[in-house]
Amino acid sequence: MGELRPSRLRVRDVLRVGGAGLRARPLRVVLSAVGIAIGIAAMIAVVGISTSSREDLDRQLAALGTNLLTVGPGQSLFGENSHLPDEAIGMIDRIGPVESVTATGRVAGAKVYRSDRIPASQSGGIAVLASRTDLLGTVGATVESGTFLNTATARYPAVVLGAGAAARLGAATGEPVYLGGRWFSVVGVLHPVPLAPELDSAALIGWPVAESTLDFDGYATTVYTRADEQSVEAVQAVLARTANPAAPNEVDVSRPSDALAAKQATETTLNGLLLGLGAVALLVGGVGVANTMVISVLERRPEIGLRRSLGATRGQIRTQFLAESLLLSALGGAGGVVLGVAVTALYATYQGWPSVVPPWATTGGLAATMVIGMVAGLYPAIRASRLSPTEALATP
Structure with a gap:
């Protein structure tokens, strides 16, 4: 007889298993996702409002003449x-x-x-x-x-x-x-x-x-x-x-137009400060994701032991928890992008500016959340995969 090989999890299966883990703890998931969303929304709003203001200045200069x-x-x-x-x-x-x-x-x-x-x-x-x-x-x-x-x-x-x-x-x-x-x-x-x-x-x-x-x-x-x-x-x-x-x-x-442009350029200092605050908020959100995943590993040790005893490999366990972390971060990132764009649009409309959010800001925001999710979920995923079936099942 040939050597038995564990079946591979398809992408659809990974997403389904990861989503099931998140649905089991909705309140904790929402709170962790909010932390990510605030950081992404802050960064996108800063970039969007700054870009909208600059676009308004460009239009004014074009109308007034440089x-x-x-x-x-x-x-x-x-x-x-x-x-x-x-x-x-x-x-x-x-x-x-x-x-x-x-x-x-x-x-x-x-x-x-x-x-x-x-x-x-x-x-x-x-x-x-x-x-x-x-x-x-x-x-x-x-x-x-x-x-x-x-x-x-x-x-x-x-x-x-x-x-x-x-x-x-x-x-x-x-x-x-x-x-x-x-x-x-x-x-x-x-x-x-x-x-x-x-x-x-x-x-x-x-x-x-x-x-x-x-x-x-x-x-x-x-x-x-x-x-x-x-x-x-x-x-x-x-x-x-x-x-x-x-x-x-x-x-x-x-x-005079150079003076107006210079005035606009001085706002980059404030924008840098606000981007820093957004990065801190994003970091806090990443810590929240990591905390959620670590607690999830501790609470689900019997489940991990059962899956290991039924033939799940270390890699599959690791993939499952890493997928949960990425899905959690993607949820927060998507919410943050929507919130950041909405804040930019509302503020620009209030100021009478054109609403402009650079595509790189939304793409970069989503990419940042995925990186945060991967980093935050890596340790819990590795920890879960290292649990032996007997050790996990022995946990009360």
Whole structure:
């Protein structure tokens, strides 16, 4: 007679036996799976929310344009404040790839108040800026109410308030404000300007009225420049020399869209912290799986002994408990993926962002749970397979 060989467990049999072990202890299984699910959900939510926020920023930049450059006066070699030449705007406008140029100038000493009864020290930090009438199109700003300055109103005491300035003053379109020692009428209020946030806390008046009534020196303090998308870097490289050929080192050139991108990049530190917390939660879940499997081995020693006495091999016992561990982790991982995607979708919807969860995050989350399940179930599976039939059956 030939040597008897134990039959091999088919994949379907392994899953059926492993599932039966989990169904016998539903509460313990659920609690262990929840630990895994929390860790996976935390990691997917962090990645998903971060990606959704970045996608929203990309869409904003695409709508606003990444081709806005700003030019301003810096400091001289001796630390003194410099100013841009009167011809700076015209010279910048003659650069070939430049599409539009506009400017604002700070009106020194002018402050704005809700009324003439407010103490001079309580100005609210609102800057008074002389503005060219073509400002909105270049910086990508829009009017929330009223209108912006035009050729006519720029000569008269009319003011347009940034969103923050209007909120601080409690002023609306059509109401008067006390600016520079005289009354100005609010003709418009702006929406927030992402690429020029300094305008949000400013009161904008016409260039002519600023020079005629508020002793404005006429020097531009910020020149906004739109350049062709393909030539932004080239234009940025020559702006300082063009704006002030005599002292290009006294000119500051910046790109507001880069500042927004840098702000977004700083959030990666917080994301790393949250991912670390998610990993800790996942580790705790793995410990819970291991604990569940070890207790399962101790409770089921008679079952293990019976199966061994009926011919089950060590490898089959080991496969059974390893399958239980993997199924338990897969259950937690699937729940974690669903929970993480749901949290991302809810938060993104609340913020008005597009909901984006990278495929690698969900795939990686499931892969991580399987690795956790394998590691957590390996020791209990080996321990169960090493039990001899007599030792296991002798356990009360």
